[in-house]
Amino acid sequence: MYSRIAGTGRCLPERVLTNHDLERMVATSDEWIRERTGIERRHIAAPGETTADLAEKAARRALEAAGVTAADVDFLVVGTTTPDVVFPNVGCLLQDRLGIHGCAAFSIEAACSSFVYALSVADRFVAAGQARCALVIGAETLSRIVDWTDRTTCVLFGDGAGAVVLQPSAEPGILSCHLGADGRYKDLLYFPYGVSRRPEDAGHGEGAFLQMKGNEVFKVAVKTLEGIVQEALDANRLDCSAVDWLIPHQANLRIIQATAKRLGMPMERVVLTLQDHGNTSAASVPMALDVAIRDGRIRRGDLLLLEAFGGGFTWGASLVRY
């Protein structure tokens, strides 16, 4: 038994913030942002609009695409690092909004890798016959923890949500998932406090904002992603030439180009969406997947390679027969 992607959906908040808008906020330029990152615009949640709001819209679209109703869902997992509240988890909030009760509902917090982590857990439940309709989501409102006066981070991030419905199948769907993490890198990309660690315990000058040593993250990301995509291919005894589409985490165009080059994949076979919404953390992979499925690039039977890398550090990859 395999789990198979039955439908996908996505949601971006309405408000768009362009590189030119940012030129008026910090000492940056459209040229710098496009050249160094590939990003052109990002979407920002409206005041009061939360991660669960975006997750709900993406979820409803995925359910519709899969031809199922919320009542069919028997497993719900949300990858997010920007939950509405500490608890109940976003899975429970979403479960309530969808009017379904009783099934497992939880969130997974692994920064930008949260969706790939969530997908791997849902895949195991579906493939083991313990779930028949799993809703897997990556949703974030990173704009809430970005310092809008810090040009080294504020130009990079945006808000959004992507969703996938997994169902059992005798035919191959998700072939394998590969996860990794290394907490030694905890100081390169982090948010300085939460509940147990209070604001007054945060380091001098950290503030209530996401902190990143971008240059150092970049180097480890490129190297680690090379390793994890190769691990996924080796585990399935597949060569990169078998992969139809690379669906990478959308953090930086240069990181994506490096992974594609390592795989020997032309950029035409890489789904790129970061120009339209920047780094949306856990939402980036499922949103890119949804874009390319809905515009007809990805077709049934195509082999997809999903990958992500983020704070922790955490990382993951998955080979999927769509």
Ligand code: UT7
């Ligand atoms: O999703 C989780 C994982 N996260 C990532 O993968 C992010 C990884 N890192 C990156 O994407 C890149 O490192 C950044 C896009 C964050 C930065 O690009 P970079 O090529 O590594 O630039 P840099 O940090 O080495 O900075 C180069 C210069 C610096 O100026 P000096 O010291 O050379 O005078 C920065 O101060 O660019 C300057 N700079 C900017 N200039 C204009 C940094 N941010 C900006 C900005 N506009 N927004």
